[in-house]
Amino acid sequence: MEEIKISSVLTTIALIVIGVLLFELIIFIHEFGHFITAKKSGIKVNEFSLGMGPKIFSFGKGETKYSLRIFPIGGFCAMEGEDQESSEPRAFNNAKVWKRMIVIVAGAFMNIVLGLVLMFVIVVQQDAYGSTRISSFPVSSYSANTGLKTGDVIKEIDGYGISDSMDFNYPISTSELKEVKGNTLEIYKEDCCTLLYNQTVEVIKDKKLDDETINKLDALIKQGASKINEVSNKNSAKELYNQYSKLIYETCGVKDYKIEEIQVKETRKRYISDIVVERDGKEITLNDVQFFTYATPEGDIRVSLDFYVEPIEKTFGSVISQTFKQTISTCKMVYASLGGLLTGKFGFKDMSGPIGIASAVTEVASKSLETSFMSAVNSIIYVMMIITVNLGLFNMLPFPALDGGRFVFLIIEAIRGKSVPRKVEGIVNGIGMALLIILMIVIAFSDVFKIIG
Numbered sequence: 001m002e003e004i005k006i007s008s009v010l011t012t013i014a015l016i017v018i019g020v021l022l023f024e025l026i027i028f029i030h031e032f033g034h035f036i037t038a039k040k041s042g043i044k045v046n047e048f049s050l051g052m053g054p055k056i057f058s059f060g061k062g063e064t065k066y067s068l069r070i071f072p073i074g075g076f077c078a079m080e081g082e083d084q085e086s087s088e089p090r091a092f093n094n095a096k097v098w099k100r101m102i103v104i105v106a107g108a109f110m111n112i113v114l115g116l117v118l119m120f121v122i123v124v125q126q127d128a129y130g131s132t133r134i135s136s137f138p139v140s141s142y143s144a145n146t147g148l149k150t151g152d153v154i155k156e157i158d159g160y161g162i163s164d165s166m167d168f169n170y171p172i173s174t175s176e177l178k179e180v181k182g183n184t185l186e187i188y189k190e191d192c193c194t195l196l197y198n199q200t201v202e203v204i205k206d207k208k209l210d211d212e213t214i215n216k217l218d219a220l221i222k223q224g225a226s227k228i229n230e231v232s233n234k235n236s237a238k239e240l241y242n243q244y245s246k247l248i249y250e251t252c253g254v255k256d257y258k259i260e261e262i263q264v265k266e267t268r269k270r271y272i273s274d275i276v277v278e279r280d281g282k283e284i285t286l287n288d289v290q291f292f293t294y295a296t297p298e299g300d301i302r303v304s305l306d307f308y309v310e311p312i313e314k315t316f317g318s319v320i321s322q323t324f325k326q327t328i329s330t331c332k333m334v335y336a337s338l339g340g341l342l343t344g345k346f347g348f349k350d351m352s353g354p355i356g357i358a359s360a361v362t363e364v365a366s367k368s369l370e371t372s373f374m375s376a377v378n379s380i381i382y383v384m385m386i387i388t389v390n391l392g393l394f395n396m397l398p399f400p401a402l403d404g405g406r407f408v409f410l411i412i413e414a415i416r417g418k419s420v421p422r423k424v425e426g427i428v429n430g431i432g433m434a435l436l437i438i439l440m441i442v443i444a445f446s447d448v449f450k451i452i453g
Contacts, residue, residue, distance in 0.1 A: 022380060022381070022384040023072065023384065023387070024050060024051070024072050024075075025114070025384075026111065026114065026384060026387060026388045026391060027050065027074055027075040028050055028075060029110045029111060029113070029114045029388070030075075030107040030108070030110055030111050030391060030392070030395070031048065031049075031050070031075045031076060031077045031107065032077075032110060033106035033107040033108075033109055033110030033111075034077040034079075034103055034104075034106055034107045035048050035077045036106070037102050037103045037106040038077065038079050038092070038103050041095060041099040041102065041103060042090055042095070042099075043079055043080070043090060043091070043092050043095050043099070043103065044063060044079065044080040044081075044088060044090040044091060044092075045063070045064045045077060045078070045079050045080070046063075046064065046065065046078045046079065046080055047064065047065045047066070047067060047076070047077075047078040048064060048065075048066050048067075048076075048077050048078075049066075049067045049068070049069055049075050049076050049077075049078070050067070050068050050069065050075045051068055051069030051070060051071055051072050051073070051074070051075060052069050052070075052071045052073055052074045052075070052076075053069050053070045053071040054069060054070050055067050055068070055069055055070075056068045056069060056070055079091075079092040079103075080092060081093035081094060083426070083429075084422065084426075085422050093419070093422070097410055097413050097414050098414075100410055101407065101410050101414075104403050104406050104407050104410065105396070105403070105407065107392070107395060107403055108391075108392035108393065108395050108396045108403060109392070110392075111388045111389065111391050111392030111395075112327070112331070112388075112389060112392045112393075114388045115327050115330065115385050115388045115389040115392070116323060116324065116327050118381050118382075118384060118385035118388065119323050119326050119327045119330070119385050120319070120323045121378075121381055122326075122378060122381060122382055122385070123319055123322045123323050123326060124319055124323075125378070126314065127314060128311040128312060128313060128314050129165070129311065129312040129314065129318060129322045130165030130166075130309045130310075130311065130312065131165060131309050131310045131311070131312050132153055132154045132155075132162055132163070132164065132165055132167075132309065133151065133152070133153045133154075133309060133310045134148060134149070134150055134151065134152045134153075134154070134307050134308070134309060134310075135150065135308050135309055135310040135311075136150055136222075136307070136308045137150070137225070137226075137229075137306065137307050137308070138306055138307075138308075139193050139194070139196065139197040139221050139222065139225045140190055140193045140194040140197060140225070141193075141225075141229075141292070141306040141307060142186070142190055142270070142290040142291055142292055142293075142306055143289050143290060143291055143292075143306050143307055144225075144226075144229045144306075144307065145186050145189040145190055145193070145228070145229040146186050146286075146288065146289050146290045147275070147286035147287075147288075147289045148275070148277070148286065148289060148307060149279065150226075151279065152277040152278070152279050153277060153278040153279075154168070154275060154276075154277055155276045155277060155278055155283060156275065156276035157171035157172060157175070157273050157274075157275050157276075158171050158175060158176075158273045158274055158275075159274075160332075160336065161332075163325065163328075163329075164322075164325040164326060164328075164329050165309055166325070166326045166329040166330075167329050167332065168305060169333070170332070170333045170336055170337075171273065172271070172273065172291060172303055172305065173303060174340070174345070175271045175272060175273040175291070175303065176271070176272055176273070177269050177270070177271055177272075177301060178269065178270060178271075178272050179267055179268075179269060179270075180267065180268055180269070180270040180272075180290065181267050182264055182265035182266045182267050182268065183264050183265075185232075185233065185234060185237070186290060187265055188234050188237055188262060189228050189229060189231070189237050191262050191263070191265065192228050192237050192238065192240070192241040192262060193224075193225040193228055193229070195241070195245075195260050195262065196221055196224055196225065196228075196241060196244055196245060196248070197221055197225075199245060199248065199249075199259075199260065200217050200220075200221055200248050203217075203248065203249065203252045203254060204217070204252075207252055207253070207254075209252065213251065213252065216251055217248060217251060217252070220244060220247055220248055220251065221244075221248070223244070224240060224241070224243075224244030224247075227240050227244075228240045228241060238262065241259075241262070242259055245259045246259070268293075269293065269301055270290045270291070270293050271290070271291045271293050271303035272288050272289065272290050272291075273288075273289050273291070274286065274287050274288070274289070275289050291303050291304065291305065291306055292304045292305070292306035327385075327389065330385065330386055330389045331389055331393060334386075334389055334390050334393045334394075335393060338393075338394070338397070364379045364380070364383055367379075399432055399436075400428045400429050400431060400432025400433070400435075401429045401430075401432035401433040401436055402432070402436075405428075405429065405432060406429075409425055
C-alpha cells in the first residue's frame with residue numbers, strides 16, 4: 001500500500017513538472033517570437049528572460065543578457081526603446097514601422113505555430129478522425145426524433161460555422177437550456193425507442209443467445225428506432241413500438257411476454273439548438289433540435305452529442321489536414337468565447353486565470369491518469385494547446401498594454417506618417433496594464449474561492 005501511495009505521489013509530481021515545463025514552453029515561444037524578429041530586424045534586445053521575479057542565474061552574450069527567474073509564470077523580451085524614447089539608432093522606437101509590426105505580431109504567431117505542433121502530437125496518435133456527416137444514431141437519440149437524419153452534413157449550429165467535427169463542441173455545449181413538456185411527440189418517440197432497447201437488453205440478460213440472434217436483435221432495434229423517429233403522430237409511434245417489441249420477443253423465442261406501456265413524463269430541461277444541414281444537395285434549417293441531456297452527481301445539467309459521424313481514414317494528408325482544421329477550430333472557439341464575454345453570454349464566474357488553469361490541468365490529468373500515464377500527458381498537451389492558442393489570440397486583442405493595443409498604435413502611425421506621442425502611448429498602456437493587473441488579481445481570488453468551494 002505504501003509503495004502505491006509513493007508511486008501515485010511521484011506520478012502526480014511528474015505530471016505537475018510536465019505541466020509547468022509546457023507552460024514555460026508557451027511563454028518561451030511567445031517571447032522568442034519577439035526576440036528573433038527583433039534580432040533579424042536589427043533592433044537591440046537588452047534582456048531575454050524566462051520566468052519572473054528574482055534571477056536564478058543570468059549570463060551575457062553580445063549585447064543581450066539572458067536570464068532565468070524564479071517564478072515560472074511568464075517571461076519578457078526587453079528591447080531598447082520599447083517603452084521609452086531612446087537615441088540609440090537600433091532602438092525599437094527608431095525602427096521602421098513595418099519592422100515593429102512584425103516584431104509585435106511575432107509573439108502571437110509563434111503561439112499559433114506551437115498550437116499546431118501540439119495539435120499534431122495529439123492528432124497523429126489517433127486511429128481515425130470524425131467528419132461532419134451523420135452516419136447513425138443511438139437507439140434513443142433525441143436529435144434523431146427532433147430533425148436530424150442519417151446522411152445530414154452539419155453546416156451550422158446556432159449560427160456557429162461547422163467545418164470540422166471538433167467544431168461541434170462549442171455550440172452544443174453552450175446551446176440554450178429550455179423547459180420541454182413531457183407530453184410532446186418528440187419525448188413520446190424517445191420513450192418508445194428507449195423502451196424498445198431496454199426490453200431487448202433484459203431479454204438478452206435472461207437468455208443465452210448466440211451471436212447471430214444478437215445481431216438480428218441489433219438490426220431490429222435500429223430499424224424500429226429509425227422508423228419511429230420518422231413518424232408524425234403518437235399513434236403511429238405506438239404501433240411501431242408494439243410491432244417491433246413483438247418481433248424482438250419472437251426472435252428471442254419468448255412466448256409469454258408483456259409489452260411495457262409508454263408513460264407520460266414530467267417536464268424536464270433539455271439543450272436545444274437550431275441547425276443548418278446539407279441534405280440531398282440542399283441546405284435546410286432545422287429548428288429546436290434537442291440533444292442528450294443528463295444531470296451530474298452535483299446536480300449540474302450537461303449536454304452531449306447523441307449521433308455518430310462518418311470516420312475519415314488516417315493518411316499522411318488527413319493527419320496534416322486535421323492538424324490545421326482542429327487548430328483553426330480551437331481558434332474559433334477562443335474568439336467565440338471572448339465574444340461571449342463581451343455580449344454577456346458568459347459571466348465573470350466563467351473566467352479563469354493561472355490558478356484556475358492549473359486546477360483544471362490537474363483535474364483533467366488526474367481523471368486521464370485512471371486510463372494511463374500517457375493519456376494524462378496527452379490531456380495536459382491538449383489543455384496547453386488551448387492555452388497557447390488562447391494566449392496568442394488574446395494578446396492580439398486591441399486593448400492597451402497587450403500586443404494588439406501596441407499594434408493599433410503602429411497602424412495609426414503608419415496612417416498618420418508619424419508616431420503617437422510616446423507620453424500619450426505610455427499613459428494609455430499604463431492604464432491598460434493597471435486594469436489587466438486588477439482583473440488578474442480579482443480572477444485569482446475567484447479561482448481560489450472556486451477551488452475551496
